[in-house]
Amino acid sequence: MGKDFIKRFSYGLVVSLIFSLVSKAQGGEIEMADQMRANGKIYVVLITVLIVLVGLFLFLVFLERKISKLEK
Amino acid sequence: MPPLKWWKWITIPLMVYVVYMGLMGKVPRLPILNETVRNLYFHVPMWFGMIFLFGASVWFSIQYLRTGNIEHDVKAASYVDIGIVFGILGLLTGMLWAKFTWGEYWSNDPKQNASAIGMMIYFGYLLLRGSLSSDRDKARISSVYSIFAFAILIPLIYVLPRFTDSLHPGNGGNPGFNPYDQARYMRPVFYPAVLGWTLTGFWIGDLIIRYKLIVKNRIENG
Numbered sequence: 001m002g003k004d005f006i007k008r009f010s011y012g013l014v015v016s017l018i019f020s021l022v023s024k025a026q027g028g029e030i031e032m033a034d035q036m037r038a039n040g041k042i043y044v045v046l047i048t049v050l051i052v053l054v055g056l057f058l059f060l061v062f063l064e065r066k067i068s069k070l071e072k
Numbered sequence: 073m074p075p076l077k078w079w080k081w082i083t084i085p086l087m088v089y090v091v092y093m094g095l096m097g098k099v100p101r102l103p104i105l106n107e108t109v110r111n112l113y114f115h116v117p118m119w120f121g122m123i124f125l126f127g128a129s130v131w132f133s134i135q136y137l138r139t140g141n142i143e144h145d146v147k148a149a150s151y152v153d154i155g156i157v158f159g160i161l162g163l164l165t166g167m168l169w170a171k172f173t174w175g176e177y178w179s180n181d182p183k184q185n186a187s188a189i190g191m192m193i194y195f196g197y198l199l200l201r202g203s204l205s206s207d208r209d210k211a212r213i214s215s216v217y218s219i220f221a222f223a224i225l226i227p228l229i230y231v232l233p234r235f236t237d238s239l240h241p242g243n244g245g246n247p248g249f250n251p252y253d254q255a256r257y258m259r260p261v262f263y264p265a266v267l268g269w270t271l272t273g274f275w276i277g278d279l280i281i282r283y284k285l286i287v288k289n290r291i292e293n294g
Binding site: 030031032033042045046049050053054057060061063064067068070071 | 075076080083084087088091092095096099101102103106107275276279282283286
């Protein structure tokens with residue numbers, strides 16, 4: 001009975017391993033930056049880029065102001 | 073706050089939306105590309121922006137040749153200035169993307185080479201303008217050059233690479249916009265990205281034009 005259990009157990013283990021490998025190959029295996037999203041650090045990047053972007057546009061508005069003044 | 077033209081007001085929220093969706097939006101899980109597929113929102117619009125800016129230069133070159141109004145020439149030249157900046161950024165971002173997907177910064181891909189040649193042609197525009205001292209000669213000759221340069225650029229970038237094998241999507245038997253075709257949900261970000269970056273280019277171009285016109289007026293009026 002003991003041997004039978006081990007046989008069945010190892011058989012089940014191998015089958016489930018193959019299944020999980022196959023399913024990984026089909027879907028989830030492609031690496032993305034999931035970790036960054038899971039721990040929320042992507043927001044640091046997002047806010048950094050947004051600060052740069054808004055800063056650049058503020059600078060454009062500043063230039064706009066100077067140039068409009070010169071035009072008068 | 074200075075009064076901004078309506079399309080400048082649109083540009084700012086559009087770009088914030090593009091950056092937010094560009095980093096956080098849903099993208100397909102694809103081999104090789106992985107997370108870099110998001111570059112579609114930041115690299116590709118550089119080229120679209122460049123084409124629109126060079127196109128604007130052609131438009132104002134024709135206007136100059138028709139009317140002889142030097143203001144049109146200032147506009148034509150300024151849009152080439154900012155268009156070249158977009159082109160250089162397109163080349164640099166493309167090289168970075170290529171390194172991590174195709175394996176090399178420069179793999180002599182036909183579209184890479186053609187884009188580089190296209191940039192050279194537009195550097196020629198700057199050289200030509202710099203080498204002429206008379207404003208009228210500068211305007212007349214560079215207007216004609218701008219029209220011909222654009223007429224060469226379009227087949228160089230959009231037609232010729234499609235006849236040979238290219239690593240770029242849409243070329244050499246690679247279906248256009250594949251692998252983005254399956255991911256239609258990228259389009260509501262991609263099209264605003266093209267529009268937003270193009271408007272940003274025209275905004276900077278507008279500032280260059282107005283600055284150049286101020287300088288011109290000052291010189292003429294002493």
